[in-house]
Amino acid sequence: MRYVSTRGQAPVLNFEQAMLSGLARDGGLYLPETVPAFSGLDDLDGLPYAEVAFRVIRPFTGESFTDAELRGAIDRAYARIEHAAKAPLVQLAPGHHLLELFHGPTLAFKDFAMQLIAQLFEIALKRSGQRITIVGATSGDTGSAAIEAFRGIDNVDVFIMFPHGRVSEVQRRQMTTPDAANVHALAVSGHFDDCQARLKDLFNDHGFRDQVGLAGVNSINWARVVAQIVYYFTAAASLGMREMDFCVPTGNFGDIFAGSIARAMGAPIRRLIVATNQNDILHRALGSGEYRIGTVEPSISPSMDIQVSSNFERALYWAYGGDAAAITQLMDELKQGGFTISQGALQALREQYVSGRVAEAETLAMIRTIREETGEALCPHSAVGVAVARQHLEPGVPMVTLATAHPAKFPDAVEQAIGIRPGLPPHMAGLFDLPERVTRVENDIAALKSLILERRTH
Ligand SMILES: *Cc1c(COP(=O)(O)O)cnc(C)c1O
Numbered sequence: 001m002r003y004v005s006t007r008g009q010a011p012v013l014n015f016e017q018a019m020l021s022g023l024a025r026d027g028g029l030y031l032p033e034t035v036p037a038f039s040g041l042d043d044l045d046g047l048p049y050a051e052v053a054f055r056v057i058r059p060f061t062g063e064s065f066t067d068a069e070l071r072g073a074i075d076r077a078y079a080r081i082e083h084a085a086k087a088p089l090v091q092l093a094p095g096h097h098l099l100e101l102f103h104g105p106t107l108a109f110k111d112f113a114m115q116l117i118a119q120l121f122e123i124a125l126k127r128s129g130q131r132i133t134i135v136g137a138t139s140g141d142t143g144s145a146a147i148e149a150f151r152g153i154d155n156v157d158v159f160i161m162f163p164h165g166r167v168s169e170v171q172r173r174q175m176t177t178p179d180a181a182n183v184h185a186l187a188v189s190g191h192f193d194d195c196q197a198r199l200k201d202l203f204n205d206h207g208f209r210d211q212v213g214l215a216g217v218n219s220i221n222w223a224r225v226v227a228q229i230v231y232y233f234t235a236a237a238s239l240g241m242r243e244m245d246f247c248v249p250t251g252n253f254g255d256i257f258a259g260s261i262a263r264a265m266g267a268p269i270r271r272l273i274v275a276t277n278q279n280d281i282l283h284r285a286l287g288s289g290e291y292r293i294g295t296v297e298p299s300i301s302p303s304m305d306i307q308v309s310s311n312f313e314r315a316l317y318w319a320y321g322g323d324a325a326a327i328t329q330l331m332d333e334l335k336q337g338g339f340t341i342s343q344g345a346l347q348a349l350r351e352q353y354v355s356g357r358v359a360e361a362e363t364l365a366m367i368r369t370i371r372e373e374t375g376e377a378l379c380p381h382s383a384v385g386v387a388v389a390r391q392h393l394e395p396g397v398p399m400v401t402l403a404t405a406h407p408a409k410f411p412d413a414v415e416q417a418i419g420i421r422p423g424l425p426p427h428m429a430g431l432f433d434l435p436e437r438v439t440r441v442e443n444d445i446a447a448l449k450s451l452i453l454e455r456r457t458h
Contacts, residue, residue: 001014001015001032001033001036001059001060001061001062002014002032002033003015003017003018003030003031003032003033003222004030004031004032004033004324005024005025005026005028005029005030005031005324006024006028006029006030006031006313006314006316006317006324006327007024007026007027007028007324007327007328007331008026008028008324008325008327008328009025009026009028009324009328010024010025010026010028010030011025013030014062014063014064015060015061015062015064015065015222015223016061016064016065016120016124018030018222018223019064019117019120019121019124019221019222019223020121020124020132020215021215021216022203022215022216022217022218022220022221023200023203023216023220025206026328027200027203027204027331028313028324028327028328029220029222029310029311029313029314029317030222031222031314031317031318032060032222035261035264035265036059036060036265037265037266038055038056038059038233038265038266038267040055041233041236041237041241041266041267041268042241044233044234044236044237044241045237045238045240045241046237047237049078049085049086049087049230049234050071050074050075050078050086052230052233052234052237053074053078053116053227053230054067054070054071054074056229056230056233056265057070057074057226057227057229057230058070060226061226064124065120065123069123072119072123073116073119073120073123074116074119076119077115077116077118077119078115078116080104080105080111080115081103081104081105081111081112081115082103082104082425082427083100083103086103086112086234087099087100087101087103087112087230087231087234087235088100088103089234089235089238089239089400090376092370092373092374092376092386092401093373093374095393095395095396095397095398095399096386096389096390096393096398096399096401097235097239097398097399097400097401098376098382098386098400098401098403099231099235099400099401099402099403100403101231101402101403101404102379102403102404102405102406102409103406104145105148105427106141106144106145106148106174106409107170107405107406107408107409107425107428108141108144108145108303108404108405108406108409109141109228109255109402109404109405110141110142110144110145110146111145111148111149112227112228112230112231113145113219113223113224113225113226113227113228114142114145114146114148114149114150114217114224115145115149116223116227117149117217117221117223117224117227118149118150118153120223121150121153121156121215122153122154122155122156125154125155125156126154126155129155130155130213131155131156131213131458132155132156132157132212132213132214132215133156133157133159133212133213133214133215133452133456134146134150134156134157134158134159134214134215134216134217135158135159135160135161135199135202135214135215135216135452136158136159136160136161136199136216136217136218137160137161137162137192137195137196137198137199137218138160138161138162138167138175138192138195138218139162139163139166139167139192139251139302139303139304139305139306140162140167140168140171140172140302140303141171141303141404141405141409142160142217142218142219143160143161143162143167143171143175143185144171144174144175146158146160146217147160147174147175147178147183147185148174148178150182150183150217151178151180151182151183152180152182153182155458156182157182157183157184157455157456157457157458158182158183158184158217159184159186159451159452159455160175160183160184160185160186161186161188161195161198161199161441161448162175162185162186162187162188162192162195163187163188163190163191163192163194163195164187164188164189164190164440165187166191166192166298166302166305167302168302168409168410168411168412170408170409170410170411170424170431171409172185172436172438173431173432173434173436174431175438176436176437176438177431177434177435177436177437179437181457182457184439184455185437185438185439186438186439186440186441186448186451187438187439187440187441188441188442188443189440189441189442189443190443191296191305192296192305192306193296193306193307193308194443196218196306196308196310197308198443198444198445198448199216199218201445202214202445202448202449203216205445205449208449212452212453212456218252218310219252219253219254219255219310219311220252220254220310220311224254225254225257225258225261225311225314226258226261228254228255228258229258229259229261229262229265231402232246232258232259232262232263232267232269233262233267235400236262236267236268236269239398239400241268242268242398243268243269243270243397244268244269244270244397244398244399244400245269245270245271245272245273245389245392245394245397245398245399245400246259246269246271246272246273246399246400246401246402247273247275247385247386247388247389247392247399247400247401247402248272248273248274248275248385248401248402249275249276249301249304249381249382249384249385249402249404250274250275250276250282250304250309251276251279251303251304251305251306251309252306252309252310252311253274253282253309253310253311253312253314253315254310254311255402255404256272256274256353257311257314257315259272260272260315260318260352260353263352270397271353271354271392272352272353272354273353273354273355273356273388273389273392274286274353274354274355274356275355275356275357275358275384275385275387275388275389275401276304276355276356276357276358276384276388277299277301277304277305277357277358277359277360277363277384278297278299278357278359278360279294279296279297279299279304279305279306279307280357281293281294281306281307281308281309282309282312282355283355283356283357285312285341286346286349286350286353286354286355287355289340289341289343289346290338290340290341291312291330291334291338291339291340291341292337292338293307293308293334293337293338294307295307299360299363299380300360300363300364300380300410300412300413300416301363301379301380301381301383301384301410301413302410303381303404303405304381304384308334313327313331315349315352315353316330316341316345316349318348319341319344319345319346319348319349319352320342320345326342354392355388356387356388356391356392357388358384358387358388362387363380363383363384363387363413364380364383364413364416364417365417366378366383366384366386366387366390367380367383367413367414367417367418368417368418370383370386371417371418377407377414377418377420377422378403378407378414379403379404379405379406379407379409379410379413379414380410380413380414381404381405381410382401382402382403382404382405383417385401385402385403385404386401389401406422406425407422408422408423408424408425408428439451439455
């Protein structure tokens with residue numbers, strides 16, 4: 001399978017190359033030239049998660065990994081997810097189901113992709129003898145998942161930038177307490193969008209990029225999107241492979257974009273519902289066709305506090321019929337604050353996605369409501385998803401809302417809503433006793449570069 005950039009000016013790559021590079025050299029994102037149709041939809045029910053993962057991912061990896069390598073990587077990755085079902089589907093109410101994606105080592109859905117790509121990176125780097133430097137930007141969950149997945153992996157250094165003071169204490173500790181020499185947590189002055197902008201600057205500096213062997217594992221990395229396709233299939237299989245809707249708490253548009261790939265492969269997905277908090281650029285764009293950057297308003301669902309939604313570029317590329325020149329033009333306009341989506345592309349997007357947004361008070365109210373109705377505590381991101389899903393329920397069509405994090409990862413918001421502080425699961429006890437290791441750094445590209453050069457272990 002061949003991968004092309006959304007901006008049309010970067011080399012065509014295979015899966016391994018696209019995975020190792022992350023962002024394309026022209027600033028675009030990699031996408032497969034064509035999406036493979038999935039055969040054997042009706043054979044999935046009752047299979048172990050790892051087996052479904054192998055069948056879904058296999059067509060995307062092409063010649064990059066042997067079957068044995070891919071199976072081994074999948075088995076090692078998902079052995080670290082505590083629940084036997086890996087992504088259990090729990091019923092909230094008649095016709096409404098919650099897909100729990102938070103049973104991994106850092107309690108958020110990011111573990112599903114990050115654990116797998118760490119294993120794939122290790123295989124690829126062992127084979128080539130190459131050494132790389134991973135740099136990531138995080139609003140909290142990507143960074144903890146990356147540090148947890150890559151700590152101690154040979155031939156890799158990992159630097160994670162997070163917005164200082166704007167991640168939860170559990171998120172911060174998950175990034176600052178692992179003591180492996182190859183992982184480095186950087187607290188950057190600014191917002192997540194600043195971290196993400198600095199990350200793009202690093203990648204667009206080709207001299208630096210080649211000097212340190214820069215690689216990215218942000219949600220723009222195609223290999224992460226691929227890993228996230230799998231649970232749409234397992235959920236659909238559990239509900240009998242009939243037509244259903246998915247509601248996805250959305251920030252950088254990675255998780256929901258994986259849903260659109262699942263649908264393109266043949267999964268019976270009717271609507272994909274984008275759920276946002278008050279940082280609602282996606283909801284506004286799908287409503288008005290105007291994609292305009294506002295200011296980030298910190299919320300109780302911080303992993304969705306963004307204004308520039310990176311993976312949306314992939315959806316735009318499809319909506320514009322693969323017109324890379326048009327996407328390049330839009331992304332240039334975005335640097336000046338925003339762009340208008342063409343009528344044809346907007347219509348194409350609206351055929352794929354519907355959207356909703358909820359304000360803080362509604363999110364808190366939804367955590368309370370679900371507690372009363374089911375006894376379960378939701379994390380605030382999942383509560384945003386459930387609240388938007390409830391606006392879109394239709395009789396006869398099952399709704400699946402993705403629960404993207406464990407409530408214990410955001411205990412303050414949950415306590416504010418229901419007066420109970422959710423406890424960490426047993427495999428994470430001790431997090432609050434470990435010493436932290438973190439470096440403060442300015443929102444400045446030169447400072448970041450010299451820090452990376454100085455701290456690398458190779
Ligand atoms: C990352 C994250 C999201 C947003 O996912 P995207 O793929 O970036 O849209 C939602 N909820 C939680 C808990 C997250 O960690």
